[in-house]
Amino acid sequence: MKQFAKGVYDLKNPQKYAGKKAPFYRSSWELTFMRMCDTHPNVLTWDSEPVRIPYKHPFTGKATVYVPDFLVVYVDKQGKKNGELVEIKPRSQTMLEAVKSKRDKAHLAVNGAKWKACAAWCKKKGLNFRVLNEDNIYQMKS
Numbered sequence: 001m002k003q004f005a006k007g008v009y010d011l012k013n014p015q016k017y018a019g020k021k022a023p024f025y026r027s028s029w030e031l032t033f034m035r036m037c038d039t040h041p042n043v044l045t046w047d048s049e050p051v052r053i054p055y056k057h058p059f060t061g062k063a064t065v066y067v068p069d070f071l072v073v074y075v076d077k078q079g080k081k082n083g084e085l086v087e088i089k090p091r092s093q094t095m096l097e098a099v100k101s102k103r104d105k106a107h108l109a110v111n112g113a114k115w116k117a118c119a120a121w122c123k124k125k126g127l128n129f130r131v132l133n134e135d136n137i138y139q140m141k142s
Contacts, residue, residue: 005031058110083126085129
């Protein structure tokens, strides 16, 4: 079984962190994203696992909740303030062409239901929603 990076992130700029609990990362990709949020000058505030969004599980039909990884408020290149929920997942759980197993296909179906609910929730709140995978995470400009 693979061992993934996990732990509590040590904030460098605690005034930017909007969370009530310490940010906990569950992968090296999340850790990289936390570092970017903490140190990027255009990021105004960020939070880890900030909201719970209800959705219907596609296999069981039961109501459950989805907790996106991050909420980031930043200023874009045009000087406009933006709020965005961000989810970080492996490519195999985000893109049909990257699916290699039945398990990955199931993850993709569940994630699709979560993300549909999240996109609708974000639209009501005036936020954007983005999913990042390993193709994006290390290409982010600092």
